[in-house]
Amino acid sequence: MCDSDASYDGIFCFAVRSTGIFCRPSCSARTPKRENLRFFPDAASAAAAGFRACKRCQPERTPSAPPEWIGRLLRHLEERPAPPRAEDLCNAGIAPARARRWFRRYYGMSFRAFCEGHAMSKALDALQKGNSLDHTAAEAGFTSLSGFRDAFKRVFAQPPGAADDLECVRLRWVETPLGPMVAGASDAGVCQLSFLGESDIDAELRGLRDGLGCAVLPGRHPFLDQLQTELETYFAGQLQQFTLPLHQPGTAFQQAVWSALQAIPFGATCSYRDIATAVGRPGATRAVGTTNGRNRIAIVIPCHRVINAGGALGGYGGGLERKRWLLRHEAATASAAASAPAPSTAAAAP
CATH class of the missing domain: 3.30.160 (Double Stranded RNA Binding Domain)
Structure with a gap:
């Protein structure tokens, strides 16, 4: 909290007795004195205790909920053929520099790159559905076919004529x-x-x-x-098994480890040594840890369920507080499901 650490957002809120305000851990406001702090598991608990939400960090919002002006930008990209120009942003009351900073920080790319990528994604869909090149280029906001072809080839390394064979x-x-x-x-x-x-x-x-x-x-x-x-559904405590098809290429050993992770029962944990034994390589504990860290599909491939043999959490790419939260959440969900009454099996009346 003292370092405005965003990795704790969603884990807890803190309130300041002297101001009557509660914040999320990543709030950039000046750090209060430790003796003035109270901690709550969520925003609702802090509000129920009589504290007001900070207007700067808006802790009552979902930790990742984008601001309203970002929602407007995203709707613009969905509804209109061309991405907004700097003039359009200013007319909408959005500083272009603010948009650039936000997209770089939260989306890992510039606003311009996001707009171009979004346009090219829609263009690929249109071409694969049989739309004409002229219509697709115009819908993507291009005034010339040559400009569209150049942009398409820059993104996909192939000309628009090869769209049917492209993966994305x-x-x-x-x-x-x-x-x-x-x-x-x-x-x-x-x-x-x-x-x-x-x-x-x-x-x-x-x-x-x-x-x-x-x-x-x-x-x-x-x-x-x-x-x-x-x-x-998972975060609501109503789902224990994901049904999605997954695509994570890797070596035979990596595939075996990722499959073993998916076999760990919901609400349970196991050690890196257990996984090594399960894949037939009992001496490969370190390699299991490395493969675990290379898992690109968090939660669905539950690498958070692997802990050290001594019971310590071990590592986690999303941060240890998130790992601790996920394990507690799954244990509570599994316990609630186990104690729920069985559905009625009474026979229908003749």
Whole structure:
């Protein structure tokens, strides 16, 4: 909290007795004295205790919920063919520099790169559905076919005529109680799900692009819709098993480890040594830890369920507080499910 650490957002809130205000851990306001602090598990608890939400960090919002002006920008990109110009942003009351900073910080790319990627993602969809080149270029905001062809080739390394054979990973930024996550999916399945803020998202997306050998762009995909729905159900304590198809290429050893992770029962944990034994390599504990850390699909491939043999949490790419939260959440969900009354099996009346 004293370091405005965003990795604790969603884990707790803190309130300041002297001001009557409560904040999220990442709040940039001046740090109060320790004796004036009270801690709460969530915003609702702090509000119930009589504290008011900070207007700067807005702790009552979902940790990753984008501000209203970002929502307007995203709707613009969905509804209009051309991305907004600096003049359009100013007319809408949005400083272009603010948009650039926000997209760089939260999406790991510049606003211009996001707009271009979004346009090219929609263009690829249109061409694969049989739309004409002229119509697709105009819908993407281009005034010349040559400009569209150049942009398309720069993104996909192939001309528009090769669209039918192109693969692409579509990205979505997902709100969760533990902060924003970036999700990616191709036609083969979900291939990315990681927390923002703990890792270098630029490096992760470059690794994803290089590993799969295709463009990685903001866009829509049915698997992303399914993932978002299942994540919401999971965080609500109503889902224990994800049903999504996954696409995470790797060596035979890596695939064996990731499969073993998915076999860990919901609400349970095991050690790195247990996983090494399960894949037939009992002496490969260190290699299991390395492979665990290379898992690109957090939560769905539950690398957070692996702990040290002595009971310590071990490491986690999303941060140890998130790992602790996930384990507690799953244990509580499993316990609640086990104690719930069985559904009625009474026979129907003759």
